[in-house]
Amino acid sequence: MNEHFAGAPNWTWYILFYFFFAGLSGGSYVLASMLRLFGRPSDEPASRLAYYASFVALLPCPVLLVVDLGRPVRFWHMLVNTTPGQVGASFKYWSPMSVGAWGLLVFGVFATVSFIGALVRDDRLDSGPARFIGGIAGGWFGALWAFAGLLLGLFVAGYTGVLLSVSNQPVWSDTWALGGLFLASALSASVALLVWLTRFRRLARYSTDFLVRGEQWFQILELALIVLFVVTLVQAGTADVALGLPWLVLWAFVVITLIPGITRFGGSRVRASPSGTAAVAAGSAVLPWIVLLGVLALRAAVIFSAQF
Amino acid sequence: MVEIKPGTAYGFFTDTSVCIGCKACEVACKAWNELPGNEPVFGDGYDNTGSLDSQNWRHVSFVDNVADAAASPGQGTAWLMMSDVCKHCTHASCMEVCPTGAIIRTEFDTVFIQPDVCNGCRDCIAACPFDVIGLDKNSGVAQKCTLCYSRLQGGLEPACAKACPTQSIQFGPVIELRQTAQKRVDALHATGVSQAQLYGADDSVYGGLNAFFLLMDEPEKYNLPNAKNAVLPSRNNKFGYLTTLVTGALAVLGGLIALRRRRPPEATAAAPAAPREGRPDGE
Numbered sequence: 001m002n003e004h005f006a007g008a009p010n011w012t013w014y015i016l017f018y019f020f021f022a023g024l025s026g027g028s029y030v031l032a033s034m035l036r037l038f039g040r041p042s043d044e045p046a047s048r049l050a051y052y053a054s055f056v057a058l059l060p061c062p063v064l065l066v067v068d069l070g071r072p073v074r075f076w077h078m079l080v081n082t083t084p085g086q087v088g089a090s091f092k093y094w095s096p097m098s099v100g101a102w103g104l105l106v107f108g109v110f111a112t113v114s115f116i117g118a119l120v121r122d123d124r125l126d127s128g129p130a131r132f133i134g135g136i137a138g139g140w141f142g143a144l145w146a147f148a149g150l151l152l153g154l155f156v157a158g159y160t161g162v163l164l165s166v167s168n169q170p171v172w173s174d175t176w177a178l179g180g181l182f183l184a185s186a187l188s189a190s191v192a193l194l195v196w197l198t199r200f201r202r203l204a205r206y207s208t209d210f211l212v213r214g215e216q217w218f219q220i221l222e223l224a225l226i227v228l229f230v231v232t233l234v235q236a237g238t239a240d241v242a243l244g245l246p247w248l249v250l251w252a253f254v255v256i257t258l259i260p261g262i263t264r265f266g267g268s269r270v271r272a273s274p275s276g277t278a279a280v281a282a283g284s285a286v287l288p289w290i291v292l293l294g295v296l297a298l299r300a301a302v303i304f305s306a307q308f
Numbered sequence: 309m310v311e312i313k314p315g316t317a318y319g320f321f322t323d324t325s326v327c328i329g330c331k332a333c334e335v336a337c338k339a340w341n342e343l344p345g346n347e348p349v350f351g352d353g354y355d356n357t358g359s360l361d362s363q364n365w366r367h368v369s370f371v372d373n374v375a376d377a378a379a380s381p382g383q384g385t386a387w388l389m390m391s392d393v394c395k396h397c398t399h400a401s402c403m404e405v406c407p408t409g410a411i412i413r414t415e416f417d418t419v420f421i422q423p424d425v426c427n428g429c430r431d432c433i434a435a436c437p438f439d440v441i442g443l444d445k446n447s448g449v450a451q452k453c454t455l456c457y458s459r460l461q462g463g464l465e466p467a468c469a470k471a472c473p474t475q476s477i478q479f480g481p482v483i484e485l486r487q488t489a490q491k492r493v494d495a496l497h498a499t500g501v502s503q504a505q506l507y508g509a510d511d512s513v514y515g516g517l518n519a520f521f522l523l524m525d526e527p528e529k530y531n532l533p534n535a536k537n538a539v540l541p542s543r544n545n546k547f548g549y550l551t552t553l554v555t556g557a558l559a560v561l562g563g564l565i566a567l568r569r570r571r572p573p574e575a576t577a578a579a580p581a582a583p584r585e586g587r588p589d590g591e
Contacts, residue, residue: 002537003528003533003534003537004437004533004537005437005438005439005531005532005533006434006435006436006437006438006439007359007361007433007436007439007441007442008433008434009430009431009433009434010430011434013429026371030559030560030563034560034563034564035567038563038564038567039567056583066427069427069428069429069448070425070426070427070428070429070443070444070447070449070450070473071428071448071449072427072429072445072447074408074426074428075424075427076429077408077410077425078407078408078427078429081408081409081411081425082408082409082424082425083410083412083422083425086409090407090408090409092406092407093403094542094545095404095405095406095407095431096407096548097431101407106559110355115589136400148414150560154552154559155552158552158555159547159552159554161552161554162544162549164544165544165548166405166435166541166544166545166548167431167434167435167541168434168435168436168437168541169434172434173540173544176544176547176548176550176551177551178547178548179548179551179552179555180551180552180555181555183555183556183559184555185557185561193329195317202529207570209570210563210566210567210570213565213566213569213570214562214566216565217559217562217566218559218562219564221555221556221562225551225555228413228551229433229544238368240442241314243413280311282338284443290584291451292589
């Protein structure tokens with residue numbers, strides 16, 4: 001049985017929402033790149049929609065991280081070591097916070113370029129510099145760009161779980177499942193967001209069946225990782241910390257939000273409906289928000305249960 | 309008087325068997341380091357400091373170990389008092405995770421948080437297994453015992469050790485302190501105090517602690533992890549990333565299968581394939 005005497009770092013709301021938005025941003029980029037690289041030309045509207053979502057979800061991330069610091073104006077110390085005599089880049093591959101700071105920066109470049117590329121392709125931006133930047137996201141180099149961004153997106157969506165585990169906190173450090181769990185739930189949240197956004201872009205609904213099937217798979221993965229998470233905590237003897245009241249209520253809500261996706265409740269409505277898109281629109285109005293709330297609740301249960 | 313030279317490892321040997329809980333160490337620490345006072349904590353015991361944090365770099369913890377029915381004189385274990393402090397670990401968890409490089413090992417082999425480099429991310433607080441570090445609300449940076457770095461640089465021993473009236477806190481080169489500690493624990497064992505034990509004097513806890521202890525009970529009684537639980541945060545890097553990697557691979561694989569098996573909805577399937585360029589949906 002693991003015994004912990006570490007103090008809580010007081011990572012609360014800012015960090016909770018950072019984890020949530022980083023997951024959405026990384027996950028949306030993964031979906032966008034999958035649709036572009038492996039989908040059909042008709043998947044392009046959904047792909048661009050996901051690139052937009054990835055960029056917009058990324059915007060609050062640095063803000064949340066910076067305001068959470070005790071000294072916000074020193075945010076750049078994450079990247080530059082200012083120790084006298086040792087001034088230079090600060091990178092520690094064994095510290096997920098250090099790797100994450102660099103990963104977020106590089107991913108930010110990818111998300112921004114792909115966002116501008118999507119705007120150019122949609123004829124919503126036509127200036128010279130924009131066309132140049134958008135050009136990066138086109139052709140064979142664009143494919144490479146999208147693939148590299150996909151890998152970075154997976155990292156940004158999942159490393160936050162590893163960051164928690166690489167500590168001496170109860171719950172967080174007693175499991176190795178958090179990175180995978182956060183990644184699976186981030187992908188699930190990104191699908192939910194994209195399904196909801198297809199309400200505003202008709203042709204993006206071409207990819208709905210992919211999204212519904214993807215959601216089912218991501219949520220099966222998420223459920224399996226929740227089970228792994230609990231098993232590892234039982235082994236460590238700290239399951240009662242993570243699953244005690246009031247956190248048990250949050251966990252119950254998380255599991256309930258997985259049921260429609262795993263049983264493809266929304267998907268069956270899509271297929272059963274004789275009027276196709278109308279059913280999609282109706283099914284996509286509420287369920288995505290429930291899934292998004294579930295993903296937020298999962299992170300809240302993990303973050304808060306260990307500290308309070 | 310200990311001669312203090314850069315390049316030598318210095319530390320504390322805190323002998324809890326002679327601690328009387330006077331808190332002179334706490335006062336001396338606050339006085340030298342100009343740490344603010346804090347609202348006293350009034351609980352069940354005599355401890356009104358609470359815990360180590362950004363403004364309490366020494367904390368005399370009181371462990372009430374009095375049995376319900378007194379069966380023996382106590383053998384010095386009825387009240388356990390320990391002047392707790394940063395352990396200045398050889399393998400320091402805080403130093404390991406710090407993303408800014410603010411936590412360094414000094415020329416005296418102590419662990420020091422540079423206040424002008426730290427940005428208050430608090431990763432070190434999550435990592436420290438002893439709950440030593442706190443975030444200072446005024447400066448916004450993490451703070452803890454510096455082993456009186458400024459005094460060492462001036463050839464002076466740390467304030468707490470100088471103030472301790474019972475020599476419960478002894479300062480000196482770590483090698484010499486370990487010999488002193490071994491003699492002391494041997495003497496206690498010889499007089500029948502078999503529960504006396506050294507904590508952190510060997511490398512079983514974080515490769516050895518520069519500030520180590522003679523305890524009168526099991527480490528857990530003093531809120532100290534035993535050797536089995538004294539583990540570094542980086543232990544979870546490998547399997548943490550591996551799980552993420554496997555999940556990512558499975559997710560992408562599942563996504564590819566979903567792309568191959570999916571069926572386009574009726575209405576949009578009838579629409580012509582969207583071109584790669586331009587506005588495909590005319591919205």
